[in-house]
Amino acid sequence: MRLLSSAVSAASAVALLAACNAANAEDEAIASAETAQPMPETLAAPTAAAVQTPQIIGLQGELTQGGFVRGTVPMNTVSARLGDTPLEIDENGNFFAAFDRDEGAQVFLHTVMADGGQVSTPVTVSPRSWQIERVNVAKRGGGTSEAWWKKREPEWNAIQGARAKETGANGWTQDFVWPVTGRISGRFGRQRIYRGEPGSYHSGIDIAPGNGVPFVAPADGVVVLARNGFSLEGNLIIIDHGAGLNSAFLHASRIVVEEGQSVKQGQHIGDVGASGRATGPHLHWSLKWHDARLDPLLFTGPMP
Ligand SMILES: [Zn+2]
Numbered sequence: 001m002r003l004l005s006s007a008v009s010a011a012s013a014v015a016l017l018a019a020c021n022a023a024n025a026e027d028e029a030i031a032s033a034e035t036a037q038p039m040p041e042t043l044a045a046p047t048a049a050a051v052q053t054p055q056i057i058g059l060q061g062e063l064t065q066g067g068f069v070r071g072t073v074p075m076n077t078v079s080a081r082l083g084d085t086p087l088e089i090d091e092n093g094n095f096f097a098a099f100d101r102d103e104g105a106q107v108f109l110h111t112v113m114a115d116g117g118q119v120s121t122p123v124t125v126s127p128r129s130w131q132i133e134r135v136n137v138a139k140r141g142g143g144t145s146e147a148w149w150k151k152r153e154p155e156w157n158a159i160q161g162a163r164a165k166e167t168g169a170n171g172w173t174q175d176f177v178w179p180v181t182g183r184i185s186g187r188f189g190r191q192r193i194y195r196g197e198p199g200s201y202h203s204g205i206d207i208a209p210g211n212g213v214p215f216v217a218p219a220d221g222v223v224v225l226a227r228n229g230f231s232l233e234g235n236l237i238i239i240d241h242g243a244g245l246n247s248a249f250l251h252a253s254r255i256v257v258e259e260g261q262s263v264k265q266g267q268h269i270g271d272v273g274a275s276g277r278a279t280g281p282h283l284h285w286s287l288k289w290h291d292a293r294l295d296p297l298l299f300t301g302p303m304p
Contacts, residue, residue, distance in 0.1 A: 056109055056121045057093075064126040066188060066295030068098040070173075076114040082123075083107050085290050088243045096172040096243040098289035099125045101189050101201065128295075130189040130201065139194035155230050162225035162238045163246055163288060171219030171241030174265060176299035179218050179249065180272060182209025184303070185282055188295040204248070204286030205296045211281035212253055213272045217263040218285070218300065221247070226255050233284075234276025237269055243289075247296075250284040251275050 061069040072093045073080050080087040082097040087109075089095050099107070109121040186206030192199045221239035224246070228235040235252040253273025263269060274281040287294040 056111065056119075059121075059123065062298040063099070063123060064298070065099055065103050065128045066101045066293070067125075067298045068096065068289065068294065069123065070094065070096050071109075073111050074113070077111045078114050080109065080111040082109055085244070085292075090170075094173070096245060096289070098245070098292050098294050100292035101128075101130075101295070103292070128189065130191060131187060132191050132193060134193045135195075137194055139197045139199055151231060155233075158225065158227070159230075159233075159236075159238070159248075163248075165222075165224045165240055166244075167222035167224065167240045167242065169221045169240050169242035169262070171217075171221040171239075171265065172243040172245045174219045176218040176296070177216070177265060178207075178300050178303055179269075179285055180207055180209050180213055180215035180283055181303050182207050182213070184208075186284075188286075188293075188297065203293050204250075204284045206282045206284050207272075208280065208282040209272055211273060214268050215249065215252075215270055215272055215283050217265055217267050217269050218247060218296075219265050221263055223257045223259055223261045223263060223269070226257050226259050226261075228255065228275070230276055232277045234278065235270070235273065236276075239263060239269070245287065245289045248284075248286045248288075250286075251278045251282060253281070 057072040057074070059069050059071040061067060063069060073089055073095060075093060077089065077093065080089060080095060085097070087095045087097055097109070103125045105125060105127065107123050107125060109123055111119045111121070113119070184205060185208040186202055186204075188203070188205050189201050191201040217239055219241050221241040223237065224240045225236060225238035230236050233248070233250040235255050237249040237252065237255055237257065238246055239249075240246045249270060251273055252270040252275060254271040255269070256271075257263060257269045272281055272283045278284075285296050287296050287299065
């Protein structure tokens, strides 16, 4: 599926790229500043200052492109961010962060302590080898006309507005389940290159269990969008899982939840269909953390 028109995706890809470059430049500046000072673990005899330097506890998750990390910040942490993205920290110091499909090899977790001290923890993000298909046809330029954008713009705004909503949901703490099982007809990250010109990559996972098969919420959350008739997405559900993490479910034949409704993991939210731009009935499930696009497969593990 294409969530964005080629024009819009090109524009947002440029914006994302610019944001990434800015973040990397800052990370490098911080990293080189830090190398001027000895790191606590490299000292033979820790100084009092080094002993007091708290560290992030228990980084766990899928430290790879399209993956995520959970951890706990030291007690006296007042704020934290991954690169430029601020992290939500719960009452126990737990946080969630994630890595875009095109994330660089290293990102920094920055924490600011109550005493003003700052700690930058490097996180190594392993690269993936995405499914790339080179085709000898020209890239289609469709979906860029003014008339098309006039219809598309309110849809686009509704999606952006929904994804920006913060509901305080805590699904981000859970192990995700598959919304439905069936043949996987499209993997996350797959990309076509049209005579050297990259198309936008596949932003979710496609599951094709058959038309009308019920699908469920993969984790707890709040429905921030549930509307029929989007030109590309068709009948669309977006669920906020909290901490900046949200799921979108496209092409439904039927939606059985309403905006504002809280849903539990495993709760029926809609039925698989082929509404919007779809060549056949399937569920397209995409996951985003802020601007980062994530691989749902890394959240669920292999299909049972
Ligand atoms: Zn898809």
